[in-house]
Amino acid sequence: MTVTTIFFQQILNGVIQGCIYALIALGLSLVFGILEIANFAHGEFYMIGAFMALFSITFLGVPFFIAMIIAMIGMAFVATVIERVVFRPIVGKPLINSMLLSFGLSTALANLALYFFKADPRKITSGLASYRFSFLGLYITGERIAILVLSVFLVLLLAWFIQYTRTGKAMRAVAQDRTAAQLAGINIRRIYSVTFAISGALAAAAGTMVGAMFFVNPEMGFTVVLKSFVIVTLGGFGKIKGVIFAAILIGLVESLGGGFISYAYKDAYPFLLLILLFILKPEGLAGGK
Amino acid sequence: MTVKRKPYILLCIIAVLAALLGIPRLFSMDYYLHIFVMSEIYAVLALSLSLLVGFTGQVSMGHAAFYGMGAYASAILSLRLGLSFWVTFWMAGLLVGTVAYLIGRLVLRLRGHVLAITTAFFCVLVTVVMNNWIPVTNGPMGITGVPSPSPFSLFGVHAVIETRAQYYYLGLLFVACVVYFLWRIESSRIGDAMIAVRENEELAKSIGIDTMKSKVLAFTISGALAGLAGAFYAHYIHFISPVTFTINESINILVMVIFGGMSTLFGPILGAVCLTILPEFLRMAGELRLVIYGIALIVFIIWMPMGIWGTIQRILLPKGPEKTQG
Amino acid sequence: MRRSTFLSAMLLLVLLFALPAYAELPKAPVKIGVVLPTSGAIAYDGNLALNGIKMAVDEINKNGGIKGNVIELSVEDSAGVPATAVAAMEKLVGMEKVVAVIGDFGSSCTLAMMDVAKRAQVPLITPVSLAPKITESGNIWMFRGCDNSNMIAKAFTKWAVQENGADKWAYIAINTDYGRGSVESFNAQLAELGGKVVFTEYFNQGETDYYPIVTKLSATDANALCLFGETVDLSRVIAQFHEMGLGGKMLIMDPTSGTFNAKFLELAKEHANGIVGASRFVATIQTPAAQKFVADYRGRYDIDPEKYAQAGYDCTRMVSLAIEKADSLDTGKIRENLAAIQYEGPQGKAHFDEKNQLIIDEYIIIVKDGKFEVAAGPISVQ
Numbered sequence: 001m002t003v004t005t006i007f008f009q010q011i012l013n014g015v016i017q018g019c020i021y022a023l024i025a026l027g028l029s030l031v032f033g034i035l036e037i038a039n040f041a042h043g044e045f046y047m048i049g050a051f052m053a054l055f056s057i058t059f060l061g062v063p064f065f066i067a068m069i070i071a072m073i074g075m076a077f078v079a080t081v082i083e084r085v086v087f088r089p090i091v092g093k094p095l096i097n098s099m100l101l102s103f104g105l106s107t108a109l110a111n112l113a114l115y116f117f118k119a120d121p122r123k124i125t126s127g128l129a130s131y132r133f134s135f136l137g138l139y140i141t142g143e144r145i146a147i148l149v150l151s152v153f154l155v156l157l158l159a160w161f162i163q164y165t166r167t168g169k170a171m172r173a174v175a176q177d178r179t180a181a182q183l184a185g186i187n188i189r190r191i192y193s194v195t196f197a198i199s200g201a202l203a204a205a206a207g208t209m210v211g212a213m214f215f216v217n218p219e220m221g222f223t224v225v226l227k228s229f230v231i232v233t234l235g236g237f238g239k240i241k242g243v244i245f246a247a248i249l250i251g252l253v254e255s256l257g258g259g260f261i262s263y264a265y266k267d268a269y270p271f272l273l274l275i276l277l278f279i280l281k282p283e284g285l286a287g288g289k
Numbered sequence: 290m291t292v293k294r295k296p297y298i299l300l301c302i303i304a305v306l307a308a309l310l311g312i313p314r315l316f317s318m319d320y321y322l323h324i325f326v327m328s329e330i331y332a333v334l335a336l337s338l339s340l341l342v343g344f345t346g347q348v349s350m351g352h353a354a355f356y357g358m359g360a361y362a363s364a365i366l367s368l369r370l371g372l373s374f375w376v377t378f379w380m381a382g383l384l385v386g387t388v389a390y391l392i393g394r395l396v397l398r399l400r401g402h403v404l405a406i407t408t409a410f411f412c413v414l415v416t417v418v419m420n421n422w423i424p425v426t427n428g429p430m431g432i433t434g435v436p437s438p439s440p441f442s443l444f445g446v447h448a449v450i451e452t453r454a455q456y457y458y459l460g461l462l463f464v465a466c467v468v469y470f471l472w473r474i475e476s477s478r479i480g481d482a483m484i485a486v487r488e489n490e491e492l493a494k495s496i497g498i499d500t501m502k503s504k505v506l507a508f509t510i511s512g513a514l515a516g517l518a519g520a521f522y523a524h525y526i527h528f529i530s531p532v533t534f535t536i537n538e539s540i541n542i543l544v545m546v547i548f549g550g551m552s553t554l555f556g557p558i559l560g561a562v563c564l565t566i567l568p569e570f571l572r573m574a575g576e577l578r579l580v581i582y583g584i585a586l587i588v589f590i591i592w593m594p595m596g597i598w599g600t601i602q603r604i605l606l607p608k609g610p611e612k613t614q615g
Numbered sequence: 616m617r618r619s620t621f622l623s624a625m626l627l628l629v630l631l632f633a634l635p636a637y638a639e640l641p642k643a644p645v646k647i648g649v650v651l652p653t654s655g656a657i658a659y660d661g662n663l664a665l666n667g668i669k670m671a672v673d674e675i676n677k678n679g680g681i682k683g684n685v686i687e688l689s690v691e692d693s694a695g696v697p698a699t700a701v702a703a704m705e706k707l708v709g710m711e712k713v714v715a716v717i718g719d720f721g722s723s724c725t726l727a728m729m730d731v732a733k734r735a736q737v738p739l740i741t742p743v744s745l746a747p748k749i750t751e752s753g754n755i756w757m758f759r760g761c762d763n764s765n766m767i768a769k770a771f772t773k774w775a776v777q778e779n780g781a782d783k784w785a786y787i788a789i790n791t792d793y794g795r796g797s798v799e800s801f802n803a804q805l806a807e808l809g810g811k812v813v814f815t816e817y818f819n820q821g822e823t824d825y826y827p828i829v830t831k832l833s834a835t836d837a838n839a840l841c842l843f844g845e846t847v848d849l850s851r852v853i854a855q856f857h858e859m860g861l862g863g864k865m866l867i868m869d870p871t872s873g874t875f876n877a878k879f880l881e882l883a884k885e886h887a888n889g890i891v892g893a894s895r896f897v898a899t900i901q902t903p904a905a906q907k908f909v910a911d912y913r914g915r916y917d918i919d920p921e922k923y924a925q926a927g928y929d930c931t932r933m934v935s936l937a938i939e940k941a942d943s944l945d946t947g948k949i950r951e952n953l954a955a956i957q958y959e960g961p962q963g964k965a966h967f968d969e970k971n972q973l974i975i976d977e978y979i980i981i982v983k984d985g986k987f988e989v990a991a992g993p994i995s996v997q
Contacts, residue, residue, distance in 0.1 A: 003834075006830055006831070006833075006834055009826075009830045010826075010827055010830055013824070013826040013827060013830065017824055017826075032402075038402060086587060086591075089591045090590065090591060090594075093594065095348070095401060095402055095405075096342075096348055096547065097590050097594055099348075099405070100543070100544060100547055100586065100590055101586070101587055101590040101591070103540060103544070103586065104582075104583045104584070104585070104586025104587040104589075104590065105583060105587055106583070107579055107580075107582060107583030107586070108579075108580050108582075108583025108584050108586075108587065109583070111577070111579040111580045111583065111654065112580050114654065114658065115577060115580065118659070118662075119658040119659035119662070120659060120878070121659070121846075121847045121878075121882065123882055132858065132860065134860065139858065139859050139860050141858050210823065213823075214823040214824075214851055215823075215847060215851070215882075217847070219656060226409060226410075226413070226536070229406050229409070230406055230410060233402070233403055233406045233407075254824075254827070255824075255826070255827050256827075258827040258828070259827035259828070259830055259831050260831075262816075263816045263817065263818060263827060263828050263831075265417055265421060266819070266822075266827075267413055267417055267819065268413070268414050268417045268418075270410070271410035271411070271413060271414045272414075274406075274407060274410060275395075275407075318705075318709040318710060319705050319708075319709050319731075319734075319735070320702065320705035320706045320709040320710055321709075323701060323702055323705045324702060327698060327702075420790055420819075421790070421817075423795070428790070428792075428795055429723075429790060429791040429792045429794075429795060430722070430746060430748075430792040430795065430796065431722075431723055431726065431792070433726055433748050433752065434752070526697065526698065526701065526727055526730075527727075527730055528697065528723075528726045528727045528730075530697065530723040530726075530792075532695065532696065532697065532721075532723050533696065533697055533698065568699075569702060569706075572691065572692070572706070579654060
């Protein structure tokens, strides 16, 4: 492969990885923007969603796409319950409370999953990995194409929902000013539940895809959550476009940096990017990227 | 404080001191002493973090990075240059303090969750360097054979630091000094400035306080103290590797500070001791111990967000000034 | 909160401190301790070793124990954290009063625990840890109950270069002491045999996306890819290697047998075929002892044993044998007898050298049709 081909291959790799990051980060960003809660346990939503899809395929025998939908609905429901029981009491309290609370939740959920499901890594079979396409010297599998298409579809669906439906508009109102929204008659509690449900569903979708591309295991949530927080910070809380850009940017930075500089330092590149941006834009990244 | 209460406070302090000094007699098994020494190290870590988080209101998730840098600095200096712990201990503190100062200047212009994420990533960066800068840190293989503090003579008494009990006493001295040092800072004008920054940074600026200076000072001191704790750790366990200084550890220390009560001096110590002993105690619960730990944390945040000591203070000193959570 | 509630809370706290003192377990004839990561990132592999240990203990106890005395196993979790491993070790030697400890898995933990073994004068044997310092520190209480990178390098590199013409190596290794140390050992052997290294990259544990590394690899002229890592990580590397269309372009080698277990076959499916490596043990070694071990293990755990289970099993049996020969619970005598032991287990003959390093034979393994076939060996590595 020539250097140019490798370059474009790494870009392709980075974009696909970025799409998955985007799905996870969007849910996190919504919760952050609308409930002002930092949910460290978001990674566990992703993990539980993946397990739900895995068990749907193994025990119910449904095909991949149906399994993903089941996982999304299931996780949306679980997320709503968690919101009511665990997060509702601390809405409005300082940020650090939600950080530590969700950290405790994350530890509990991940280790509970470890206890029941054991540490065995498992694979979700999508049946699409065996299709390999090659164009212009670049390689991609059918599975990755499906993931790309699905992610784009879900993101567009989310954007349409936020922009054009009544609930979506209500969500935007709450994000802007909680008190004013309440005065305007919006049912805040319902909005909270819907937000969490959406974030859970998106995380589950991402989890299912990753479970197909890589693996499902109880520890998988912990590694993605920090990266997601960085993406949300870069992209802006509650801003969809910004988060998507940031996610793809991070995916690209990791891919290109890891491919051309050194793979061992891969985790450091997004941080260096962050520092660079803060130096260039010292007032912070409140706007979209 | 009225004149009547002073004798009681003094009596309490003496009683506590006597108890602390007598611990190696009561719990002579090395297993217990090891837990106590680790509690001391975590106490210093929690205390130093509380200066930054509890007092100055700046959330940092990078504390383990300074802890680790101190450990590596002291280990490398003592092994490569043959210097004694008593020298490398202070050198490590100075080195880490300088790094903390530089990072602080760069990063403390940020606030809230953005600051938290940036410090978190700083921690990750330091871990990556520890794992890959093989010629200096030996990467994941770690550094073995870190020597014990060399024997010394003081007032004609020859002292050695080898047994766990001896480390316990040294650690006790360490914690006591840190407590005294922080107490002096927190009751001084510098401390007042830090509280002002925590309560309302804009307001503090408007009355002429150099908020950046206060924040950077808190960050530097807290980092330097963490570095000292790291040096102590290195010469206690005699072996260090990057796995000990990850972001998980930063979060652990933060949890200790919150658990104990972060705007107080005693709270972080309580948090450190409890949360070092608790996981050991939960060994009996077997595989579910981390689940219990997580659930306990959730319950705790919902019902006792001011930490144990903070809540106790509220009961015993109902007329005291309201200390808000950072 | 009312005063009474507060006081009861304080009482509870005090009790929390005092309770461990009452946690003495009833005394049993022969107590052996185990420290392994049963939680955390390497819990899966840690539990494999534990399986082997438990099976050995049950076998021995069923046959009357050690000279009529039953073995009681005390298992503590290190979670892969050195300070926790030290605490676990202290608890075992101080409170449970074990006469020997088997552990740990990761070298960081084993290295931290070594000191405690020396101070408490209790033999410590690791079934898995590879760091050279473990046997190079002159600590007579520390034993390595498995092969080390140098031994494997000697056996395998010669076979790879001379019998397979694999002289341009690419490394993809995990960024831990195991990965880096192995690369070092193998580089030394490769240089001696006239081979060349054209590519070296490290990945962090738990990494999911290897596309960047594999893409970079495809630009080199390597004819052999040498992998160092564990089951999960390597199966991802292999899968993505094939997804990039590199299948068949180079010989895939896993000399330290991170992939020679049933789980990997399940995860990698047909991509596992053609992988060559060395291992001290696979389930297809055709000696009677090996096959009996495999049958017993399969009957108990429903899966084939691999090297961690075998190491756990052998370490336990060696310790028991040492206790039997010492004919006492004196840890000094047990240590002496362990150092001088002549043992024969499922994978062959074993004994310790003067640095307490286990000396065993290696086998060359190749994966054919989803099975591990012994291509050569046993090869002596002295």
